[in-house]
Amino acid sequence: MTPLVVYAFSPRVGDLDLYFRTARAFLTGATPNQDFRFEYPPYALLWFVPAAWLRSTQWEFVPMFGLQLAIMDGLIKWALLREGARRWGREWRSVVPCLAYSVTSWAAALYYLKRYDLIPAVLTLGALVALARRRDGLAGLALAVGIVTKLYPVVLVPLAVAVCWKRGTLGKLVMGLTLGVAPLVPLSFVWPWWGFASFHVDRGLQVESLGASLLWAAHHLGLVKGVLWVHAPAAYELHGAVAEGVRVTTRWLWVVGSLGMAALGMWSVRRKMPERVEDLARLALGPLVAFIILNPVLSPQFLTWLMGAAALSLLSGSRSVAVLVLVAAILSRGVFVGPTYKYGLGIPQTLLLLARNGLLMAAAVLLVRDAWRRASASNVAPGTSAPPVDFIPVATEPVAVDPASVGLATQRR
Incomplete structure (x- = not known):
């Protein structure tokens, strides 16, 4: 963590100036989306307030908020180490997820500790681990708080619903989700928090999105004319008639693709329940990757949303997507x-x-293939060979089994 902690306290501002100004305005009595524009879901502001309350200038706010993000980074790495130890004990492979995540976060430090996306990433990873541990109420609460912090975890709700429906614990998940969003009801009387959505509806084709990258490459090749690189209010965008057409098409692909991947994940769970936390992480990567790569807005910090689940999926099984x-x-x-x-x-x-x-x-194509294969594996006919396992059983000699204990052992998996 040391390189990241050093960077967290660096004077580089990034988006932290925006966080500081909005939090200070809120602390002085201004109402978001009424007295000033606030482009994020409402809980995001509540994460900015503590550092802005403790520090009254931007230069004091930056290291304080950086410390907050460094703690979040530590929580993710602790969770990865803990899950690795649960899966492999003291074997070297138990630390692979944490090491892979650490190397990636060091390379991504430019935006990793200068954007608040690390906060919903912690909540998302926590929800996946809680769901794998059958703490479904806690998983729903973490998902709900993540959604009202950054919105994107909403694509994981169908997956969580499918898992809990099959377990018979959907009520616990719904209770957690309800508790997480309940504060929005009284908040609605003093703060038009839903105003953030209009800002994002009006956004253009962000230059790093898939459609924009292909269009800009075509521009370099001289295949497309009239493509303008513009500094828009929230990001750099491509403007022009062709860019507008790509933006409209991309939005439809984004909606259809995200819904389709979520539906595929639900179908896969219905056919075969995920047994391990890494299986659940791989299923979660499907809607997350689709939501990001098909999005007409793709900022670099969006990759932070994927890193935890990708690292977790390295515990066993196919590692290509990770x-x-x-x-x-x-x-x-x-x-x-x-x-x-x-x-x-x-x-x-x-x-x-x-x-x-x-x-x-x-990665998106492989995730579709893997989800399909995983669901199809549940239809293996009796007498045919089962898919190969990714571990070697410890016991190789016959062991007497108490029939009464079989049901209990199945419930503990």
Whole structure:
């Protein structure tokens, strides 16, 4: 954690200036989306307030909020180490998820500790671990708080519903979700918190999105004219008639693709229940990757949403998707090398961006294939060979089994 802690206390501001100004305005009595624009879901502001309350200037706020994010980073790594130890004990492979995550976070430090996306990422990972441990109420609560902090965890709700429905514990999940969003009811009387949605509906084609990267590459090749690289209020975007057409098409693909991947995950769970936390993490990567790579807005910090689940899926089974996702997160750093990001990516950075987006698309395709195969494996006919396991049983000699204990052992899995 040391390199990240050092960077957390660096004077680099990033988006922290926005967080500080909105939190200070809120503390002085201003109402978000009424007295000032607030582009995030309402709980996000509540995460900004403590550091802004303790420190009255931006330069004091930056290290204080950085410390808050460093703690979140520590929680993720602790969870990965803990799950590795539960799965493999003291074997070397138990630390692989944490090491892979650490290397990726070091490479992504430019945005990793200068954006608040690490907070919902902790909540999302916590929800997955809680769901795997059958603490479904806690999983629902973590998901709900994550949704009202950054919105994107909403794509995991169908997966959680499918798992809890099959377990017969859907009521616990719903209770957790309800508790997480309940504060929005009284909040609605003093704060038009839903106003953040209109800001995002009006956003254009962000330059790092899949459609924008392909369009900008076509622009470099001279295949498309009239493509403008514009500094919009929240990000750099591509403007022009062709860019607008790509934006509209991408939005439809984003909605259909995200819903389709969520439905595929639910179907996979219905056919075969995930047995281990890494299986659940791989299923969660499906809707998350689709939501990101098909989105007309793709900021570099969005990769933070994937890193925890990708690292967790390294515990066992196929590791191809995890490697693709983590390498993509590392490659994102290279897009910002040099000044070209402000005026239009040069050819080397454009190729790197295409490679990054290509890795995420490849991961999405593999996730669809794996979910389909996983569900199909539940239909193996009696007498046929079962899919190979990814571990060697410890006991190889016949062991007497008490029939009365079989049901209990099945319930503990």
